[in-house]
Amino acid sequence: MYINLWYVASFSSELKDEPVKVRMLNRDFVLFRDGDGKAHCLSNVCPHRGVSLAQGKCFDDGTLQCPQHGWRFGGDGRCTSIPSQGDDFAMPPGARVDSYPTEERHGLIWTFLGDSPDTAPPIPDMPEIETPGWRTLEYGEVWNANYHWAKFANIDLTHVPIVHGQEFIGSFTPKENISRPDDYSISSHIRTPFEQPKGDWSEIREEQKHIASTLTFHVSGFTFKGHLEIGGEGSGIFATFYEMSTPIDSQTTAMRYLFTRNFMAEPEHDEGYMARNMKNVNEDRALAETQLPKNGPAPPGDRDLLIDPDDTMLKGYWEILGRLRDRGCEIDLAALEELDRGHRYCAIPSPARLTNPTAWTHDTVPLIQSVTNHPGKRKS
Known part of the structure; x- marks a missing residue:
């Protein structure tokens, strides 16, 4: 399996007012629409307790609420609100999930699973x-x-x-x-x-x-x-x-x-x-x-x-x-399976990790023959 590619996550007709869980590349994602109807794709694992965000609900301000403690995430993956904290609460750096670029074309929701969309093969013309x-x-x-x-x-x-x-x-x-x-x-x-x-x-x-x-x-x-x-x-x-x-x-x-x-x-x-x-x-x-x-x-x-x-x-x-x-895009599935048996979740890296590689709760999936060290990979 390969990152840094566009994949079809859903038909447009399948994503309405409620969030939808989608599994791709052996990872879990959530699709939802904001108040303007734009589709977003986030890693489905809440950074707080690992709950499925797809079981939460959407709000008119374009956020998705975690069903356990009410943390709300915008389409960019950032946590915008923690109900148990006051307005002056300083949001911790790890209060975010990976957000993946989406395009709706030809009745399909395309999602870019990776951190380098600018150098990736384009969505094919139809x-x-x-x-x-x-x-x-x-x-x-x-x-x-x-x-x-x-x-x-x-x-x-x-x-x-x-x-x-x-x-x-x-x-x-x-x-x-x-x-x-x-x-x-x-x-x-x-x-x-x-x-x-x-x-x-x-x-x-x-x-x-x-x-x-x-x-x-x-x-x-x-x-x-x-x-x-x-x-x-x-x-x-x-x-x-x-x-x-x-x-x-x-x-x-x-x-x-x-x-x-x-x-x-x-x-x-x-x-x-x-x-x-x-x-x-x-x-x-x-x-x-x-x-x-x-x-x-x-x-x-x-x-x-x-x-x-x-x-x-x-x-x-x-x-x-x-x-x-050769570009370092292939997931090391054997290593990922071993990590899944452990105690840390690994996510597909998103573009935001290139500019801020350390402020994340979850590691990124291991890759085969990476040309360079992946910027989103946390050191153990």
Whole structure:
């Protein structure tokens, strides 16, 4: 698992007037809206007694109240009030929790989990979601699978005829053209005839007409995009999906989807469109939840079998994660598990720790191969 990335914490529609507990990267967070409706994300562990802040309540002044002693925290994580103390009380430096940047885009609440947002890969663009004439459906579920296995379920083309029963015409797997738009994404481009759609989609494409498709992995949100010109090359008729994977812990992943289209965009066609997408989701999930080891794979070594073209996208995926590791962004899960058995809670570092690294009750999570000592790490 990696810090200094944007992750999808929730659908916007799921966060209303009450705080919501969210688990990501094996840590607990709380989402809440202030009086202006802006979403905030804080570490969920009160620095006083370790109580879950998500069990508290929101106030019109934009603060979140701890349910045990009434401490109130602003969206920046600072404690603004301790009811048992007078107005002249000097707030102790450790009366704060980590606050993480949030962005609401395309019906998703994105949260930056780390302390260096200025140097991080950006949130991926989703131009179809805001374009007139496109209709978007959202869906989310939790897989009992490591986030790598969840991502690998559909990152290659070879599994399509085997798992989903959708045949390419003329070859088992069409030729892929691989591109790397930037250091943190990889795309596969194909052009191939595809089996004719059935049912109410049967008229949208001429038989034997080539489909142009692009599959892209972007590390922010562990986002996988499929962009298919389903009406045939040059038709301008597209079916597109976005799949965002947020690690809950080593064996569980929150999967969120946006399914969007610019044809048959009337609501009465939603059920059929969702059914087609959910068939693929369910088939991928059934395999991902069986894969071993349950804690997920390590980066490939000399004994691992990687075969082109089956694993071209997969190799690019690991290259991208290797860059994050080189930047000191990978959590040392073994060390964190050991610390969790002890008596101190470790939080994901937030940007505020860069300017004030010592005034915190909680340590930060241990990292693998950090390039420098992490500014938020307290010395024991």
